[in-house]
Amino acid sequence: MTPEKVYAALLKAFGPQGWWPVAGEYRKGDYGTPRNEAEAEEICAGAILTQNTAWKNVENALECLRAKKLLSLDAIAGAEPRKLAECVRSSGYYNQKTKKLKAFAEFAEQNGGLGGLFALPAEEIRGRLLSVKGIGPETADSMVLYAAKKPKFVVDAYTKRIFSRLGLLEEKASYDEFQRLFERSLPNEFALFNEYHALLVELAKRNCLNKEPRCGECPLVKQCAYAEGLRPSSSRIL
Numbered sequence: 244m245t246p247e248k249v250y251a252a253l254l255k256a257f258g259p260q261g262w263w264p265v266a267g268e269y270r271k272g273d274y275g276t277p278r279n280e281a282e283a284e285e286i287c288a289g290a291i292l293t294q295n296t297a298w299k300n301v302e303n304a305l306e307c308l309r310a311k312k313l314l315s316l317d318a319i320a321g322a323e324p325r326k327l328a329e330c331v332r333s334s335g336y337y338n339q340k341t342k343k344l345k346a347f348a349e350f351a352e353q354n355g356g357l358g359g360l361f362a363l364p365a366e367e368i369r370g371r372l373l374s375v376k377g378i379g380p381e382t383a384d385s386m387v388l389y390a391a392k393k394p395k396f397v398v399d400a401y402t403k404r405i406f407s408r409l410g411l412l413e414e415k416a417s418y419d420e421f422q423r424l425f426e427r428s429l430p431n432e433f434a435l436f437n438e439y440h441a442l443l444v445e446l447a448k449r450n451c452l453n454k455e456p457r458c459g460e461c462p463l464v465k466q467c468a469y470a471e472g473l474r475p476s477s478s479r480i481l
């Protein structure tokens with residue numbers, strides 16, 4: 244099964260996901276998000292806060308930042324670390340995440356704000372983001388794709404789990420190898436990469452669970468190497 248066919252099957256089964264949510268709103272099928280710099284800043288803050296935690300915990304942290312008027316990069320740069328840490332506590336590793344938010348806010352300021360930064364080509368933005376302490380490939384690519392609206396495929400643990408089970412790459416393959424698999428086989432389109440990542444997250448939550456995948460109801464079951472291995476040998480397709 245090719246990445247293109249996986250995408251078609253998931254989109255048919257689940258429909259558009261409306262990722263990345265802004266102010267708690269999922270704008271399904273609308274690829275115009277972010278609509279302004281404030282929304283781009285919120286997405287970048289969310290990309291940092293979502294490291295090693297579930298999105299629900301990030302929502303709580305973002306709501307607190309919003310309520311205390313600390314959600315803009317200017318406000319983050321000027322805030323007392325203690326106040327930021329209180330708000331982002333729910334997202335875990337809150338002291339580290341406070342430092343990362345502040346480092347990112349300072350970096351954005353030095354680069355003339357997100358508007359100037361995001362006008363650069365995707366690879367240039369990515370390279371600059373990776374120079375910021377606490378921003379790795381997944382966070383940088385999430386910002387390039389969802390905040391800058393430029394085509395960069397985001398690879399996460401869900402992507403690795405699903406595509407290794409499908410039999411397309413080994414789970415231990417590197418971030419770059421997984422990214423190349425998608426970027427070489429798909430049209431270089433922002434909206435496609437945007438929707439694809441969100442659909443993989445949905446599949447991982449609904450069906451492709453870590454411990455006990457629900458293969459029976461999975462839209463990819465007929466083409467999945469892992470599911471094929473679960474079937475009695477007499478019923479396998481030869």
Ligand code: SF4
Binds near residue numbers: 451
């Ligand atoms: S068939 Fe099972 S293992 Fe394969 S992608 Fe679906 S849920 Fe995951």
